[in-house]
Amino acid sequence: MMTRYIAFLRAVNVGGRQVKMELLRALFEQAGFKQVKTYIQSGNVIFDAKGQEAALEAKIEQLLQQNLGFAVPVCIRSIAAVQAVLDNNPFPGVIPDKDFQIYIAFLQTLPGKEATAIIATLQSDIETYHLNGKEVYVLMKKNTGAPPFSNTYLEKKLKLVATTRNLATVQKVLSF
Template sequence: MTRYVAFLRAVNVGGRQVKMEILRALFEQAGFKNVKTYIQSGNVIFDAGSSAAALEPKIERLLAQNLGFEVPACIRSVAEIQAVLDNNPYPRVVPDKDLQIYIAFLQTLPGEKAAVVLESMQSDIETYRMNGKEVYVLMKKNVGAPPFSNNYLEKKLGLVATTRNLATVQKVSVC
């Protein structure tokens, strides 16, 4: 069995309210073991014997059938999440009220043009770095600019993504 985290996209935003106890129950009914959730933003930690690639469509079908709407899932093993944390391109940055680090988990590997797209998105407020299926975003806050948007990143890259702040990723890595 491998320990995984399902980062679910668009849970408890835009009127799509899902209680975490319902998510836990659905995952348990699907046969996953040691199921936990972390905060209300759709982070489900569980054990499974399948690969992440096999789990994503299974979980998406499970949620669509039981919740009545699509919920994209980006699955990573706890070992992969630790590698994501170890590869943080901003290791000396301590997030605070003025600065935040986000990690966007992509469902698929981006194509070659993704690096060019991310380069075009760089600004004095946002810095993007890509590593595999993750995009790290260093965001200055409280500067009069709109906050970071997962939807904007998805639209620019043409890929499914779901984003968490660094503190959340750190917490789920040890659940």
């Protein structure tokens, strides 16, 4: 039985690593995935496949490495899991606007027990973090003069692969 998934690709179309969405769709289709779509240029691929998320992540990472010539970490979630991520938003009353942004970092693996303590050390007047399973939600105040939220910073702190999208992108890719 096929499951509908979203592959969130890390670091696509940033830092000189340009990938056309037409090429991504073609590569996913050549790999046997069905009903392949992409949403915006940041590497969001919606597709149908059989298999477990970790095995699909490894297959897609290998496919992209072979065809693009560089590593692309991949975090996969089923459509149902992404809906649950949105349903479990710990900032339900906050509407992103000129003052606030909500980010969701998708972790490739489940963090260890120490992750909760690490997340606690990241809290500030500008950023509020909330860990829930394989996702980290970040509420960030804008226009503070502080640097914006950094996926790389979060990865270094947790020692895990992550890729981040803002709330609006996650909502749109789910409905795409």
